[in-house]
Each structure stands twice: as structure tokens, then as C-alpha cells.
Amino acid sequence: LPSDSFKYLGWCDIEEHGVRGNQLHCPRVREGPSEEELFFRKEEHVLKKRKQVTDTEKWEKRLQENWENCAELNLSFQDLGDLYQVENFKRILQRLIRVEKLWLVDNSLTDLSAIRLPRCRELNANKNHFTSFKQLPKIPQIQHLSLAENNITTLSGISDFRHTPLESLILKRNPCEFQERYRQLVFSNLPNLKMLDGIPKLPEDCSPPDVRLFYRICTIL
Numbered sequence: 001l002p003s004d005s006f007k008y009l010g011w012c013d014i015e016e017h018g019v020r021g022n023q024l025h026c027p028r029v030r031e032g033p034s035e036e037e038l039f040f041r042k043e044e045h046v047l048k049k050r051k052q053v054t055d056t057e058k059w060e061k062r063l064q065e066n067w068e069n070c071a072e073l074n075l076s077f078q079d080l081g082d083l084y085q086v087e088n089f090k091r092i093l094q095r096l097i098r099v100e101k102l103w104l105v106d107n108s109l110t111d112l113s114a115i116r117l118p119r120c121r122e123l124n125a126n127k128n129h130f131t132s133f134k135q136l137p138k139i140p141q142i143q144h145l146s147l148a149e150n151n152i153t154t155l156s157g158i159s160d161f162r163h164t165p166l167e168s169l170i171l172k173r174n175p176c177e178f179q180e181r182y183r184q185l186v187f188s189n190l191p192n193l194k195m196l197d198g199i200p201k202l203p204e205d206c207s208p209p210d211v212r213l214f215y216r217i218c219t220i221l
Contacts, residue, residue, distance in 0.1 A: 029075060029092045067095035076105035076124075090115065093137070104128065112137040125150070126170075133157035139164070146170040155179065159189045168195040 080086045093115045100119050106127040115137035122144040130136065130150040134157045142164050152174040171177055179185065186196055187205045194201055
């Protein structure tokens with residue numbers, strides 16, 4: 001919360017309210033700085049406002065977050081500047097067992113391969129730092145996937161989505177987009193895909209990719 005008296009507090013820390021995590025459309029889930037970090041920033045006066053949290057209070061806070069019942073969630077623009085904030089962010093993602101639509105735009109994410117989103121049908125992870133399809137979370141029910149403006153250099157690993165109901169894929173402004181016969185390669189790996197980068201599957205996209213021969217034929221006369 002932006003005001004100074006609540007600078008490092010989340011909604012769970014404010015008394016006398018019944019707001020739950022699945023009622024928030026765009027929550028900020030990153031934790032505030034550690035005590036050591038506050039001391040380094042010369043903001044140790046904030047420590048006086050903190051109290052010792054009991055195990056009961058921790059459990060009540062976990063129930064209040066209620067991430068397990070989120071069906072649609074926007075976790076974009078989290079400003080994950082420190083490692084402990086990234087770890088807390090991943091902790092939340094691991095609890096999203098029922099989420100169907102999830103936005104993770106512009107979070108500087110590099111690897112979510114340890115995360116599983118079993119019911120996710122729509123994932124927007126634009127403007128992150130993914131370099132490979134192997135770094136994405138496990139999304140067996142995905143139908144619409146947007147990965148624009150990442151740093152995915154090759155199509156290696158894209159065939160892992162062959163056994164998912166993926167219909168729409170966006171890879172705009174990734175290096176792999178400039179690969180020769182890019183669209184044909186994508187559709188050959190994902191035969192059930194209907195739309196790539198906002199363009200429906202065209203007849204020329206169904207032609208098999210070129211087979212490269214890495215040898216020369218020598219004719220002896």
C-alpha cells in the first residue's frame with residue numbers, strides 16, 4: 001500500500017476486513033523488504049510497527065489469501081526486484097491449482113518450469129525474459145498462450161504442447177520469429193494449432209518444412 005503508515009503491508013495485515021485473495025483482480029503479491037534490507041535503507045523505524053506473528057496468525061493469513069479458489073487472476077507488473085520477492089511470487093503460483101485465466105505480463109520472469117497450473121486455459125506471459133519453451137510452467141489444458149516480447153531464440157521444446165488443446169499461440173517479437181519457414185515449422189510441430197500471431201492457419205502453412213541436406217553430392221564422370 002502506498003501510504004507511509006502502510007508502506008510494506010498487504011491487505012492480509014490490515015485488521016477488521018474480510019477481503020480474500022480470490023476477490024482481488026490485480027493483487028500485488030510480493031513481500032516487503034527484510035529487516036536487514038530496511039536497516040540498509042535506513043528505514044529501521046518501520047521495524048517498530050511489526051509484531052511477532054504466531055503460527056495461528058500465519059495459518060489464518062494463508063486461508064485469507066485463498067489462492068486455491070482463484071479462477072481468473074492478473075499478477076502483471078509485480079516489480080520483482082529482489083530474490084525473496086521472486087520466491088514469494090512463485091509460492092503464490094504454486095497455489096493456483098484452479099486458475100483458468102492468468103496474466104503474468106512484465107515481471108522479468110526467467111524460469112517457471114517448477115510450476116504446474118493444471119486448469120489454466122489462457123496464459124499471458126508477454127514481456128518477460130523466457131529464452132526457451134522448457135522454462136514455461138506445466139499447462140496441460142492450455143488453449144491460448146501469449147509469449148510476445150520474450151527472448152525465445154529457437155522452437156526447440158514447442159512440440160511439448162502437441163498433446164495439449166492449444167488453439168492460439170503468440171510469439172511476436174521473439175528471435176524465433178525470424179527463423180526461416182517459421183510458420184510452417186510451428187504448425188508442423190503443432191498440427192492442432194488454429195492461429196499463430198493473430199493470423200489463422202493458412203494453406204501454405206501446412207506445407208512441410210524444408211529438409212536440410214548437410215552434405216554435397218559429388219558426380220564422377
